[in-house]
Amino acid sequence: MTHRSDHSLDQNAPLWAPAPAQARQTQLYAFYQSAARQWVGTPTPDAPYSRWHDWSCDRPEQFWATVWDDAGVLAESRGESVLPWDDVLVGGARMGPPSPDAGPSWFPGARLNFAENLLRHRGPELALIFRDERGRRRTITRDALVEQVAALAATLHALGVRPGDRVAGFLPNIPEAVTAMLAAAACGAVWSSCSPDFGAKGVLDRFGQITPRVLFAADGYTYAGKAIDLVARVAEIAEAIPELEHVVLIPFLRDSIDAASIAAVRGGVLWSDCLARSAGAALHCEQLPFNHPLYVMYSSGTTGLPKCMVHGAGGTLVQHLKEHRLHVDLRAGERIFYFTTCGWMMWNWLVSALATGATVVLYDGSPMPPSQPDALWTLAAEEHVSVFGTSAKFLAMSEKEGMQPARTHDLSVMRTILSTGSPLAEHSYDFVYRSVRSGVHLASISGGTDLISCFALGNPMLPVWRGELQCRGLGMAVDVFDAAGHSVSGEAGELVCTKPFPSMPVAFWNDADGAAYRAAYFDHYPNVWRHGDWAAITAHDGLVIYGRSDATLNPGGVRIGTAEIYRQVEQLEEILESVVVGQEIVVEGSADVRIVLFVRLRAGAVLNDALRDTLRRRIREAASPHHVPKVIVQVADIPRTISGKITEMAVRDVIHGRVVKNTDALANPAALDLYRNLPELRLS
Numbered sequence: 001m002t003h004r005s006d007h008s009l010d011q012n013a014p015l016w017a018p019a020p021a022q023a024r025q026t027q028l029y030a031f032y033q034s035a036a037r038q039w040v041g042t043p044t045p046d047a048p049y050s051r052w053h054d055w056s057c058d059r060p061e062q063f064w065a066t067v068w069d070d071a072g073v074l075a076e077s078r079g080e081s082v083l084p085w086d087d088v089l090v091g092g093a094r095m096g097p098p099s100p101d102a103g104p105s106w107f108p109g110a111r112l113n114f115a116e117n118l119l120r121h122r123g124p125e126l127a128l129i130f131r132d133e134r135g136r137r138r139t140i141t142r143d144a145l146v147e148q149v150a151a152l153a154a155t156l157h158a159l160g161v162r163p164g165d166r167v168a169g170f171l172p173n174i175p176e177a178v179t180a181m182l183a184a185a186a187c188g189a190v191w192s193s194c195s196p197d198f199g200a201k202g203v204l205d206r207f208g209q210i211t212p213r214v215l216f217a218a219d220g221y222t223y224a225g226k227a228i229d230l231v232a233r234v235a236e237i238a239e240a241i242p243e244l245e246h247v248v249l250i251p252f253l254r255d256s257i258d259a260a261s262i263a264a265v266r267g268g269v270l271w272s273d274c275l276a277r278s279a280g281a282a283l284h285c286e287q288l289p290f291n292h293p294l295y296v297m298y299s300s301g302t303t304g305l306p307k308c309m310v311h312g313a314g315g316t317l318v319q320h321l322k323e324h325r326l327h328v329d330l331r332a333g334e335r336i337f338y339f340t341t342c343g344w345m346m347w348n349w350l351v352s353a354l355a356t357g358a359t360v361v362l363y364d365g366s367p368m369p370p371s372q373p374d375a376l377w378t379l380a381a382e383e384h385v386s387v388f389g390t391s392a393k394f395l396a397m398s399e400k401e402g403m404q405p406a407r408t409h410d411l412s413v414m415r416t417i418l419s420t421g422s423p424l425a426e427h428s429y430d431f432v433y434r435s436v437r438s439g440v441h442l443a444s445i446s447g448g449t450d451l452i453s454c455f456a457l458g459n460p461m462l463p464v465w466r467g468e469l470q471c472r473g474l475g476m477a478v479d480v481f482d483a484a485g486h487s488v489s490g491e492a493g494e495l496v497c498t499k500p501f502p503s504m505p506v507a508f509w510n511d512a513d514g515a516a517y518r519a520a521y522f523d524h525y526p527n528v529w530r531h532g533d534w535a536a537i538t539a540h541d542g543l544v545i546y547g548r549s550d551a552t553l554n555p556g557g558v559r560i561g562t563a564e565i566y567r568q569v570e571q572l573e574e575i576l577e578s579v580v581v582g583q584e585i586v587v588e589g590s591a592d593v594r595i596v597l598f599v600r601l602r603a604g605a606v607l608n609d610a611l612r613d614t615l616r617r618r619i620r621e622a623a624s625p626h627h628v629p630k631v632i633v634q635v636a637d638i639p640r641t642i643s644g645k646i647t648e649m650a651v652r653d654v655i656h657g658r659v660v661k662n663t664d665a666l667a668n669p670a671a672l673d674l675y676r677n678l679p680e681l682r683l684s
Contacts, residue, residue, distance in 0.1 A: 014463030015433050016441060023461040028326045035066045049462055049471055050541050057477040057499055061088040064106070064318060064475060064502065071321040071355075074120060076111040076287040085110035085290070092500055095527045097514035098291070098507070104500035106290060107314055113285035114294050114313040115153075115185035119146050121332065121357040128175050129335070131379055133365025133372070134222055140175055145182075146283055152183035154278035159246055161213060163188030163286055164293065168212035169342060170194055170203060170234065172221040172364040176250050176271060177342050178351055180216045185294060185313070188286035192296040195343035196221050196228070197642055200236045202664035206298050209308050210509055211243035216271075219261065220253025224366040227253055231261045238266040248274055290314030291506045297345060297449045300641050300665055307516060308509030311452045315502035319453040320352035326474060327457040328387055328416060328443075332357025338389030338418070339367055339376060344643045345449045346389065346420065361385055367394050374403055381409040388414050391421035392428060392444070393577075393644065396570050399431040400602075406435055416441045418458065421645065423545045423563040426467040427571050444469045446545055448531065450521070453503045455495065455531065456543045468542035476501055480537050485525050488537075492561060494549055495533040496525060504529075534561045551648040553582040554593050558626045562648060565597065565627055568619045574605035579638050580629065581652040585683055596655070596681065597629035600638055607634035633680045637671035651675055 023029060032045040032052060039062045043051040056063040065088050075084035091103015098104055121127075121142050128140040140148070161167060167184035171177040171193060184191045192210055194203050196218060207215070215238065220229040230253075238247050250271040251257045262268040294313035298306035324330040336353045337360075340346040353360050361383050367376050367390075377398075380388050398405075405411060417432060417440050424444040432442050443458020446469060455478045456469040464470060472478040477499035482488050508517045524530040534549040546552070546561020553560040562580050569578045577600050582593040597615070601607060616628050640646050642665065650660045654675045663669035 014465050015429055016439070017463035018441075018461060026329050026460045027331070028329065028459070028461055031066065031070050031326055034070055035062070038062075038066060049459060053472060053474060056474040060092060060475060060499070064088050067318055067322050067326075067475070068107075071318070071325060073318065073321070074112060074117050078109070084112075089500070095498065095500055095529060096522050097517040098504065099514070104504070106500075106502045108290070110290040110314060111287040112290065112314060112317070113186065113188075113287055114317055115149065115182040116283075116285035117317055118182060118185075118352065118354040119149060119283065120355065122146060125333065126359045127354060128178060128360050128362060129383055130175050130362045130364075131383070132172075132222070132363065133225075133369040133375060138175060145179065147280075148179045148275060149182045149186060150281045150283035151275045151278045152179060153186040153284065154281035155274045156183055156187050156189065156214065157284075158278065159214065161187050161189050163288060165189045165214075166192060166210045166212040166296070167214045168192050168194075168207050168210070168216070170196060170198075170207075170215060170217040170230070170237065171250070171342050172196055172218055172252055173340065173342055173347065173362050174218070174250070174252060174364055175362065176216070176218075176252075177347075178360070178362070180248070181351065184214075186283065186285045188288050188292065190293045190296055190310070192298075193342040193347070195341035195642060196230055197223070197341070197667060198343065199664055200233050200240075202642065203233075203237050204240050205305055205662070205664060206308070207237070208241060209305070210296050211241060213243060214246045214248065215241075215244055216248045216250065217265075218250045218252040219257050222253065222365060225370050229253060231257075231264060235265045238268075288313065293506060295348060295452065296509060297348075297452060299449065300643070300645070300647075305662070306665070307520065309450060309505040310507045310509055311503065312506040315504065315506070316348070316452055317352070317355070319451075319501070319503035320349060321355060322474060323349075323453060323457060324353050324356050324358075327454075327459060328418070329460040330356050330358050330387060333359070334386040335359045335361055335384055335413075336387040336389070337361035337363065337380065337383070337385045339363060339391065339394065340389075341643070345447075345452050348452060350389070358387075368397065368401070373401060374405070374408065377403065377405040377409045377411075380405075380414060381411055384413045386413055387416045387418065389418040389420075391644065392419050392424040393421060395419060395428045395431060396425065397576075399428065399435070400570075400573070400576065404435045406437055411437050411440075414440060416443060416458070416460075418443050418445055420445045420447075420454075421643075423547065423566075424467075425563075425567040425570055427567070429464075429466045446533070446543070450505065450531070451501070451503050455497065456545070463540075465538070465540050465542060468538050468540060468544055470542050472541075472543065478543075480535055481525060481528070481530075485528070490536065490539065492534055492536045492546055492559065494524070495531045495535040495543075495545070497529040497531065534559075548648070551581075551652075553580070553595055555582070555595055555626055556592065560595075560627055564623050565595070565619060565629070568622050569597065569599065569615065572611075572615065572618070574601050574611060576600045576602055577638050577646070579646050579648055579651055581648050581655065583631070583652075583655060583681060594630040595628070596631045596633065598633050598635045598638070598651070598675070600635055607632065631680055633678060635671075635674045637668060637674060639669070639671040639675075640667050641665055642667045655681055
């Protein structure tokens, strides 16, 4: 591989690129070779990625069939039929919500089980490694995981759980969450999970809609050194969902759960008793249609009740196999980590890595606990993590804290760093190559809960350019549209997808006519998925994402992505984090918007005129005069969703005196009070 020693001088050179021999050793190159042998008219294996991407979108029946074969998907045999499906795609001209009559329908006729595919690798090798901020560590071998899933699945079946029933998890990111999900999937049940930092109302806004029969819940957890007891919250949730029959309690905060706590929860039973009840059972996996529901995922819920998105088992499986094998180049025996909670789609994505034979590394707690701010870098070094997944926020905070993992930790095994959650700033690219690992493949990726996967991904055969997401995912017909629905390159517009893909939701919950599904994605451009990101296609055929399109700013009629401002603000030492919104004003009788920047400062820093001038000058010089905030205000906290994303829309509503409809979706709802009736925002 090649990399630059000084990344700030030559903007015309990539930060990293694989050597040609290295590129040809990837699973992606082997996939190209396989496809070229199998199908007439494919590009040559050494053709540019753009040609392979075009082929994957134009010939989905060839591309996804090759993904299936390449990954060795396990499916029910159909007797004399050579193929496990009737077709790859039916109704592919229709992009809208899937319809039994009109499509799109993927792999009709195929029957499989998600858990069976994830548990296909057996033996004494490690399937899971778990650590938490208290320093505890556990491991589970592949064989032990299969035994636990088999026992738990048998117990769920004995409790009456059948295909289509819902099983939920209110859990930290612990091995039991993985086991419970796989057991539910083995039974054909639908799994849904929330992280334990949700309040009871936030959980009920989600689980109350899908009415699970069984709930897995922990007694508590620790975050940033603080112990949080969950028993009373779990009891409240159990009482509020009449359909809930059993609550399986897992000791995590404590070593054991006392009888009084179990009795306090309606339907409460112990995890250990559930495993013991069916110990030694053989693993049985229900064979179900390709689109059988696997997961219910949720929108953030900051503008009302969360939307419940139902994802199918087959679509999730083939999409994740494609991303792990081809875009990440993940291999059996490697170790993959992603910092996530069970309430974020990256948890589902991470667990799917078991299907490749990789070891999944789990962590629960703060990414920077007070006792050990470098806990995640230590985990990566000590557990020999090959693929390290994190957020743009974590990389920015590591830089601000002056961390230099390249000097303090042995990261020689780490070959890939993945970043998602928000746009990765240019200076964070520099930080990774300067202070983390110079030869690493840094991949900023982007997708969403809506597709339980990614639209933009890394590519082990392509160079990494500063500030850019490397490529659009194979099989994903991603484009950028202007307001009139025309494809544009080199300028910002709406991120869209123009053709179906297997991991589209199979439905929204309680949306029989598909009205909510259509409104979420297809009302803006006919028969085109509008994702809600403001983005641009670059000269390298990569992507830059500027933020959510519903949070873009429009001062003087110039549309600006918020990420363009954050990239400059975050580089100032005094500023820990910020949120930028547009305030509606009237100028000479005409409606307009002025940019307001709120900043949270490092202890001891002061927002004085000098710092305001520095901020404005930096933004003006690095972005444009249109980006410069008219008002800059210091605040003590920034409101964010439970999944950790800054919520610009909630701040915008508060400063305009509008009601924030669902504060239970926020991790720190009290922070909103800091933005009410601020004298700095008065217009007269």
